[in-house]
Amino acid sequence: KQEVTQIPAALSVPEGENLVLNCSFTDSAIYNLQWFRQDPGKGLTSLLLIQSSQREQTSGRLNASLDKSSGRSTLYIAASQPGDSATYLCAIAGNMLTFGGGTRLMVKP
Amino acid sequence: DTGVSQDPRHKITKRGQNVTFRCDPISEHNRLYWYRQTLGQGPEFLTYFQNEAQLEKSRLLSDRFSAERPKGSFSTLEIQRTEQGDSAMYLCASSLAAPGAGDNEQFFGPGTRLTVL
Numbered sequence: 001k002q003e004v005t006q007i008p009a010a011l012s013v014p015e016g017e018n019l020v021l022n023c024s025f026t027d028s029a030i031y032n033l034q035w036f037r038q039d040p041g042k043g044l045t046s047l048l049l050i051q052s053s054q055r056e057q058t059s060g061r062l063n064a065s066l067d068k069s070s071g072r073s074t075l076y077i078a079a080s081q082p083g084d085s086a087t088y089l090c091a092i093a094g095n096m097l098t099f100g101g102g103t104r105l106m107v108k109p
Numbered sequence: 110d111t112g113v114s115q116d117p118r119h120k121i122t123k124r125g126q127n128v129t130f131r132c133d134p135i136s137e138h139n140r141l142y143w144y145r146q147t148l149g150q151g152p153e154f155l156t157y158f159q160n161e162a163q164l165e166k167s168r169l170l171s172d173r174f175s176a177e178r179p180k181g182s183f184s185t186l187e188i189q190r191t192e193q194g195d196s197a198m199y200l201c202a203s204s205l206a207a208p209g210a211g212d213n214e215q216f217f218g219p220g221t222r223l224t225v226l
Contacts, residue, residue, distance in 0.1 A: 004151075034214065043200060044152070044217040089151050095165055096142060097202075097215060099151030 002027045002092055006100035013080055014108050021075040021103045023090035028068045031093040035064050035075050038087045038102070047088075048075070080107045111135060113218035115201050121224045122191055129187045130221045134203030141184050142215065143176055144200040145169065152200055158184060159206075191225045198222050 003026045013019055032051045036044040048057045048064040050073070056065040063076040073090055087104045091097040114133045122128050134141045140159050144152035155174070156166045160181040178184040188195055202215040
């Protein structure tokens with residue numbers, strides 16, 4: 001059974017910092033990995049999808065990497081802004097998505 | 110708006126009542142998923158459909174829960190005899206995937222927040 005862990009559970013940083021969110025998973029037999037953003041009380045917004053055969057994906061200030069052999073993914077956020085404050089979830093795709101518990105990010109002005 | 114839509118957005122009910130939620134996926138998507146999310150946790154898989162066929166159900170989906178996707182388009186999730194422990198956000202997602210193949214990107218709706226008093 002796939003298990004997904006996200007560290008840290010919560011993070012507070014000043015505006016402008018570069019930061020890294022971590023995701024680890026136990027079963028390397030995955031189809032892809034998705035990173036999502038969730039604002040309080042809202043649904044999930046897809047940020048990046050990395051296919052199993054890929055090593056990384058980039059979108060604007062976001063960069064996600066995937067290392068299947070070690071069961072790890074990282075989400076790098078450059079030059080953080082207060083508007084980045086949200087919960088970030090990673091999810092591993094088999095027949096369905098298995099989610100980590102999320103990292104709650106607060107970016108202070 | 111051609112995204113995933115869910116109705117209602119909020120539902121407050123009394124324990125023991127039945128509730129039904131609806132999800133309309135992105136029109137060309139053949140897969141539809143239901144997840145449940147409790148406060149402070151990541152979403153947990155409940156069930157999914159490929160077209161009208163329900164292919165997998167989680168152990169979380171007790172016999173009080175039933176989901177349908179009768180024409181391979183919209184889906185409904187019904188909870189019978191609701192309990193306080195059913196209070197959660199119910200999320201629907203859809204994707205386009207080849208039969209038997211791994212999944213592509215899933216797109217989520219805004220969710221239905223259920224409160225059972």
